[in-house]
Amino acid sequence: MIGRTTRILATLAALATASSSRANLLVNGDFEAAPILGPGQSGVPIGQAKAIFSDPTTPLYDVAISGISGWTYATPVENGTGSDHGLARRNAEFGRPAGGQSAFINNWGRMMSQTVAVPLRAGDVLEAAIDFGTLGDDADGGRAGVFYLVAGQADPSDPDQFAAGSIILAQISAGNPTWSQFTPDVVVGNDVYTRLSLSYTVQAADVALGLPITIAFKTVAPSVGPTFWDDASLTVTPVPEPSALGLAGVGAASLAALAARRRRP
DSSP states (O other): OHHHHHHHHHHHHHHHHHHSOOOOOOSSTTSOSOOBOOTTOOOOOTTOEEEEEOOTTSTTGGGSBSBOTTOBOOOOBTTTTEEEEEEEOOGGGGTSOTTOOEEEEOSTTOEEEEEEOOOOOTTOEEEEEEEEEEOSOTTSSOOEEEEEEEESOEETTEEEEEOTTOEEEEEEEEEOTTOOSSOOSEEOOTTOEEEEEEEEEOOTTOTTTTSOEEEEEEEOTTOSSOEEEEEEEEEEEOOOOHHHHHHHHHHHHHHHHHHHHHHOO
16 A cells, blocks of 8 residues: 555656756856957856957967857957957855856847757746846946847847847846936836846647747946846746646545545544
């Protein structure tokens, strides 16, 4: 009797696990992976930030990094080898452990993205989240950014834009208190991170079916200074398989039957 009960409980536990949210699908979503470095380059010291310059002949190469693992972005200056975005270790200014690493974007319109091939079915729930923050003067012109959940991907020829045929499933804007170019969805004080969250439920015959899923974020013009981004995540909560629902019902019925037998005199 005990063995049978154990097997039923194990089956129900497995079904619950299968129907729960999957792990974070992003690579280097926390931006803690060591930066991509070229010869003579070094990592980001605590309290500093380094932009991306991958050409050893450019003046800023020695104080830069060559890339960020897992992420897609444009490098429009220095003949496509440099840009004013990269990795920062300024988390202490946000009240977090000083050693933490985050992404920053100081270019207007610059977008970072990551694309994941995810098999989807109607009823699946996509959830994306990221921390957004800014540092700066409470009296300046302000800073703002936008976070996207997209069916599709960044345009390979222009990574600051989405490729043709891509569909924005959800988006949210965030800005600090002095941002005045538009009213952001979320107002975030300086020197703090705030979690931005997006959710989308896949429908029957949805445009998302058959397309990869992308999360992306950008700094918008005319921000005064960079925006900072950290701890990005993308998860999918799958709709339970019909067979799984049937097994769950059988398991629950079996447990009820066992309990009834134990109550008999």
